[in-house]
Structure formats: C-alpha cells, structure tokens
Amino acid sequence: MEQTTLGSHLQIKKTAKRYGDKQVLQEVELEGKPGEFIAIVGRSGCGKSTLLRLVAGLEKASEGGIHIDGEEIRFIHPDTRVLFQDARLLPWKSVLENVRVGVKDGDIRKAEKALEQVGLSSRASEWPGVLSGGQRQRVALARALAGNPKLLLLDEPLGALDALTRIEMQQLIEQLWTEQRFTALLVTHDVAEAVQLADRVILIEQGKIAFDVKITLSRPREHNSDFAYFEKLILDRILIKEKAKSPSGNIGKNDNYTI
Amino acid sequence: MKFTDSRIFQIALGFLVPILLLGAWQYASVTGYAAPNLLPPLTRIYGTFTDLLASGELGEHLWITLYRVFAGFVAGLAVALVLGILNGYFRFFRYLLDPMLQALRNIPSMAWVPLFILWLGIYETSKITLIAIGVFFPVYLNLLTGIISVDRKLIEVGWVHGYRGFRLIWHFFLPATLPSLVGGMRSGLSMGWMFVVAAEIMGASKGLGFLMTDGQTTGRPAIIMTSLILFAIFGKLTDMVMVWLGSKLLYWQTDLVTGKQQSA
Structure with a gap:
C-alpha cells in the first residue's frame, strides 16, 4: 500500500x-x-x-x-470499503483468493501483501472455514484494505x-x-x-x-486517567436520558440496555 | 481409527440387507414357500439375464433406455438452466413465467403422454421430451430457489468491492447457487429415470420399460425382475456419477470436510 x-x-x-x-x-x-x-x-x-x-x-x-x-x-x-461485523468471507475461495476479491486489478501480489500486513501469510492457501473468528476478521480487513480505500467503514x-x-x-x-x-x-x-x-x-x-x-x-x-475521563464523559452523556426516564415509569422500555 | 469408521466397513454395511433379502428370496422360491410363477428363484432370473445378454437383446434395451435418460436429462437441464437463471436474476421474467411453470409442474407425468404422442409421434422425440420435462422441474426449482435465496450479505461484499453484472454473477452468485443446482440435478436425474419408465410403458418397442411390460404380457416374472434390478443398478450408478460430479463442482465443500488444503 x-x-x-x-x-x-x-x-x-x-x-x-x-x-x-x-x-x-x-x-x-x-x-x-x-x-x-x-x-x-x-x-x-x-x-x-x-x-x-x-x-x-x-x-x-x-x-x-x-x-x-x-x-x-x-x-x-x-x-470506499466496508468491514462488516461478520467477516463475510466467501466459503468457495481460499483465504488469499478472498483477499484478492478486494484488489482492484486482481493482482495476486497485492493480495499477498495485504495478507502479510494482517500477519496471515501462512494461512493463504487455507479455506476460510478453518480460521478462528479473529483470523477471519483479519482476512476481511486485508480484503478491505487491499483495494487502497480512501474511506473505510x-x-x-x-x-x-x-x-x-x-x-x-x-x-x-x-x-x-x-x-x-x-x-x-x-x-x-x-x-x-x-x-x-x-x-x-x-x-x-x-x-x-x-x-x-x-x-x-x-x-x-x-x-490512564485521561482515557478514563473521556470514557466517563461519553458514558455519562449516554446515561443522562436513562436516569431522567427511569423515575417516570419507563423502566420496562429500557431493558435492552447494552452499553 | 476404529474399524467401524472405515469406508470399507460402511460400504459393506450398505450391502448387508440386500444380500440377506436376496438369500431369503432364493430360499423361499427354491423350497416352494413362494410360487415360482410369481417369485422366480434368483437362479432363474440370472439365467434369464444371461440369455438376454447373450442374444444381445438386453444390451439393446439397456442402451436405448440409457440414451433416452441421457438425452432427456441434457435437454431438461439446458432449458432449466436458461429459465432458472433468467427467472432467478430478473424479477420481471420471474413474475412473467414462474406462475405458469408452477402450474405446469402439477401435471402428472403420464398425463403428457397422449399429447406428446399426438404432437411428436411415437418415436424418440416424444419420449425424450417427456423425460426432459421430468428433469426440468426439479432442476429449475432448485436453481431458482438457490438464486433467490443467495445470502444478500455476501452479495453486499461483492457490491462494496466494486463487482457488478457478469463479474458479480461469476464470482458471487454462481458459486453460491451451485450447491442447490447440484442438488436439483440429482433429483432431476432420478425424475428422468421415473419418466423413462412412463414413456417406455406407454408405447415403445425397445428399452427396459418395454422389456418389463413384455414380461408382464407374456407372463414371465423373471424378465420383469431382471429389468427392475437393472433399473435399480443403473439408477444408482448414474446417481453416483452425479454425486461425483457434484463433489468436483463443489470442491470447496469437499475439501473442507476432508480437511485438505487447496493447492495454491
């Protein structure tokens, strides 16, 4: 790249x-x-x-x-490239071929390079099905980056x-x-x-x-504490509405609270 | 590996019940438990088989039946591919053609025979057309369902990476659809064997189906059974060919199961 x-x-x-x-x-x-x-x-x-x-x-x-x-x-x-929550690798293509999907001109060397960047060169010839969840997501990342995106979602x-x-x-x-x-x-x-x-x-x-x-x-x-400051700042902001709502009897609505 | 896990054991196990049944059959007919004019002993069936084989008659019947199944299969498959792809990828054609095809699917196989004989004559064309119809529906339906139910998430991957039109079909739709197509081809083939019997019973002067009706009219159960056994054997053999072909087409699934790596 x-x-x-x-x-x-x-x-x-x-x-x-x-x-x-x-x-x-x-x-x-x-x-x-x-x-x-x-x-x-x-x-x-x-x-x-x-x-x-x-x-x-x-x-x-x-x-x-x-x-x-x-x-x-x-x-x-x-x-623009997208990295989805599920890796969405193609089961009919090897790991390397999956990365190659993202290479604009189909050059296999670019796919190899992208795979190297995510540290999975050694698994190039395997099927995606045998990889762990984290490895699959790394392959998906390599695939997304193999096309030199300007915007990664x-x-x-x-x-x-x-x-x-x-x-x-x-x-x-x-x-x-x-x-x-x-x-x-x-x-x-x-x-x-x-x-x-x-x-x-x-x-x-x-x-x-x-x-x-x-x-x-x-x-x-x-x-460190600065990190915690930002984390708390954002979390508190998310939770404000929560606190305001609860006494008014809306508790039941908020049970899918996931943050 | 345990012996019970070995392939040889598994294959042998599949032969066990048929062999026991054949043994019981032979015993029943030889000892007179079963009337030989209804259930002839295996030895007689074997004799009939070798006689028919030696005279070249059997080869002729078998050959023409195989030819019909093959020709009907190819024709039915070809039409199913065209209509399945057309109706699968283009909603316009699906709305236009699918309701009619679904209605035609409900016509029983035998019901076509009089019309086909009238239109296409009593020779090969009408028979092969009938078989092609039998093959067509399972292949068409499986392919259509396969295309429609392709995981949209994978297609989005294609879009996101700039795949459109033919490249999207080749790299994404086609491989994703292939498992249902292979499944459809397998049921199509077994329908082909069903329809060839229908065609040959209704009017033929050759073929295993004809041999069977001939055995019935001349009161020779050994001939009926010979053709039944041949149907079973060749139906199974062609199905095995289809399974083998499927495993070649779906190599990525096969490799995954056996844990082999793709040679890069």
Missing part, C-alpha cells in the same frame, strides 16, 4: 432515513476530514448502523445525501470477538490507519473502543447526533 493514499473528505448533509413510517435518522449533519478517524456510538437501534450503510451506499437516504470528496454518492463509491467489526483478540485487532486497525491515512468511520457500542481508536466520538440518540467530542489523547493511547 502506498504511503500517498489520502483519505476521502466525507460530508453528510442534512440526511434523514425513514423505513415506512419509522424515522430512523433525522437531520444528520457530519463532516469527516480526510484521514480523520470518527467513531459513532449509541445504543442498539439508535440508527448508527443505518448511517454507516447510507455512507457505504448500500441504502439510499430519504432526505439529504452523502458527499464524498464533494460529490454526492449514488451507489457504492469505488474508493467499520460496522461493529470487533463486536463478535473475544476481549484479547479485540485488543489485538484494535492495535492492528490503528496501525494500518496510521500507515495508510484513510478516513475511517467506526460504528461501535463499546465506548472504550471508540476512545481507543477515534479522533472524534459522535453519539447518536434517537436518530440524531446528540454529542460530538474530540478525543485529544496522544497515540498510542494508554488506559
């Missing part, structure tokens, strides 16, 4: 998404500078994954639109992994992002993960951006 790859300039302009009568997102306004790492947090069903799918071009906005480098996207932008990519693998993956993602300087948009329900990786953390609540905080910690980030 060339050092020169520059991130996309992402603009989400007054974007709304409805499914029938259900308003999932409203008036979302967000700008991502080239090379910026933005994390979107929020409770289950707040619309954060929908926002990511809109940016990916997998869904159409009901109002407003997504602009990448100044141009409104109609379908999937050729320089990460849809809770570490949600299904165990705690140790998750830390390893976070380090890997941060390292590759530092090297390649693509713009990154990470959707997660894990506030610590957001603080660990992102330049900015955005909270979405009931389809709206409720909170936008810059994480001013230097990298690589240590779990």
Whole structure:
C-alpha cells in the first residue's frame, strides 16, 4: 500500500432515513476530514448502523445525501470499503483468493501483501472455514484494505470477538490507519473502543447526533486517567436520558440496555 | 481409527440387507414357500439375464433406455438452466413465467403422454421430451430457489468491492447457487429415470420399460425382475456419477470436510 493514499473528505448533509413510517435518522449533519478517524456510538437501534450503510451506499437516504470528496454518492463509491461485523468471507475461495476479491486489478501480489500486513501469510492457501473468528476478521480487513480505500467503514467489526483478540485487532486497525491515512468511520457500542481508536466520538440518540467530542489523547493511547475521563464523559452523556426516564415509569422500555 | 469408521466397513454395511433379502428370496422360491410363477428363484432370473445378454437383446434395451435418460436429462437441464437463471436474476421474467411453470409442474407425468404422442409421434422425440420435462422441474426449482435465496450479505461484499453484472454473477452468485443446482440435478436425474419408465410403458418397442411390460404380457416374472434390478443398478450408478460430479463442482465443500488444503 502506498504511503500517498489520502483519505476521502466525507460530508453528510442534512440526511434523514425513514423505513415506512419509522424515522430512523433525522437531520444528520457530519463532516469527516480526510484521514480523520470518527467513531459513532449509541445504543442498539439508535440508527448508527443505518448511517454507516447510507455512507457505504448500500441504502439510499430519504432526505439529504452523502458527499464524498464533494460529490454526492449514488451507489457504492469505488474508493470506499466496508468491514462488516461478520467477516463475510466467501466459503468457495481460499483465504488469499478472498483477499484478492478486494484488489482492484486482481493482482495476486497485492493480495499477498495485504495478507502479510494482517500477519496471515501462512494461512493463504487455507479455506476460510478453518480460521478462528479473529483470523477471519483479519482476512476481511486485508480484503478491505487491499483495494487502497480512501474511506473505510467499520460496522461493529470487533463486536463478535473475544476481549484479547479485540485488543489485538484494535492495535492492528490503528496501525494500518496510521500507515495508510484513510478516513475511517467506526460504528461501535463499546465506548472504550471508540476512545481507543477515534479522533472524534459522535453519539447518536434517537436518530440524531446528540454529542460530538474530540478525543485529544496522544497515540498510542494508554488506559490512564485521561482515557478514563473521556470514557466517563461519553458514558455519562449516554446515561443522562436513562436516569431522567427511569423515575417516570419507563423502566420496562429500557431493558435492552447494552452499553 | 476404529474399524467401524472405515469406508470399507460402511460400504459393506450398505450391502448387508440386500444380500440377506436376496438369500431369503432364493430360499423361499427354491423350497416352494413362494410360487415360482410369481417369485422366480434368483437362479432363474440370472439365467434369464444371461440369455438376454447373450442374444444381445438386453444390451439393446439397456442402451436405448440409457440414451433416452441421457438425452432427456441434457435437454431438461439446458432449458432449466436458461429459465432458472433468467427467472432467478430478473424479477420481471420471474413474475412473467414462474406462475405458469408452477402450474405446469402439477401435471402428472403420464398425463403428457397422449399429447406428446399426438404432437411428436411415437418415436424418440416424444419420449425424450417427456423425460426432459421430468428433469426440468426439479432442476429449475432448485436453481431458482438457490438464486433467490443467495445470502444478500455476501452479495453486499461483492457490491462494496466494486463487482457488478457478469463479474458479480461469476464470482458471487454462481458459486453460491451451485450447491442447490447440484442438488436439483440429482433429483432431476432420478425424475428422468421415473419418466423413462412412463414413456417406455406407454408405447415403445425397445428399452427396459418395454422389456418389463413384455414380461408382464407374456407372463414371465423373471424378465420383469431382471429389468427392475437393472433399473435399480443403473439408477444408482448414474446417481453416483452425479454425486461425483457434484463433489468436483463443489470442491470447496469437499475439501473442507476432508480437511485438505487447496493447492495454491
């Protein structure tokens, strides 16, 4: 991957998404500078994954639109890649061939190089089925990065992994992002993960951006008191509504509380 | 590895019950428990078989039946591929054609025979068409269902990586659909064997199905049983060929089960 790859300039302009009568997102306004790492947090069903799918071009906005480098996207932008929560490797292709899916000109050496970056060269000829969950997600990451994306969208990519693998993956993602300087948009329900990786953390609540905080910690980030400060700041903000609601008898509604 | 896990043991086990049944059969007919004009002894069936084989008659019957099944299978498969792909990928064609095909599917095989004989004559064309119809439906239905139910999540992977049109079909839809197609081809083949009997019983002067009706009209159960056994053997053999072909087409599944690695 060339050092020169520059991130996309992402603009989400007054974007709304409805499914029938259900308003999932409203008036979302967000700008991502080239090379910026933005994390979107929020409770289950707040619309954060929908926002990511809109940016990916997998869904159409009901109002407003997504602009990448100044141009409104109609379908999937050729320089945008998505890392899904489930690795979604093709069972009929070997590990290396799966990575090659992401190489624009199909050059096998680029696939080999991408696989090397995630440390899985030795498993190149195996079937995805024999890999562990963390390894599969690394292959998916290699596949996403093999196309030199300018914008990488990460849809809770570490949600299904165990705690140790998750830390390893976070380090890997941060390292590759530092090297390649693509713009990154990470959707997660894990506030610590957001603080660990992102330049900015955005909270979405009931389809709206409720909170936008810059994480001013230097990298690589240590779990020290500054880190805890940001983590608490965001968590407290998420929990405010919770506390306000509970006495009024809405407790039953909030039992799927996952943060 | 335990002996009971070995392939030879598993194959041998599959032969056990048929051999016991054959033994009981031979015993019953030789000792007179069963009337020999209804259940002829195995030895007589073997005699009939070798006689028919020696005269070259059997080879002729067998050959024409195999030819019909094969030709009908290829024709039915070809049409099913075209319509399955068309109706699977393009909703317009699915809404246009699928309801009619689903209705035609409910016509029993035998019901086609008079019409086909009227339209296509009593020779090969009508028989092969009938078999092709039998093969067509399972292949078509499996392929259609396979295409429609391809995991959308994998197709999204294709989109995200810039795959469109033919490249999307080749790299994503086709391999994802192949397991259902192979399953459909297997049931299609067994339908082919069913329909060849229908075709040959209704009107033929050659073929295993004809041999069977000939045995019935001339009161020779040994001939009926010879053809029954041949149907069983060749039905099974062709099915094995199909399974083998399927495992070649679905190599990634086979390799996964046996734990082999793909040679890079």
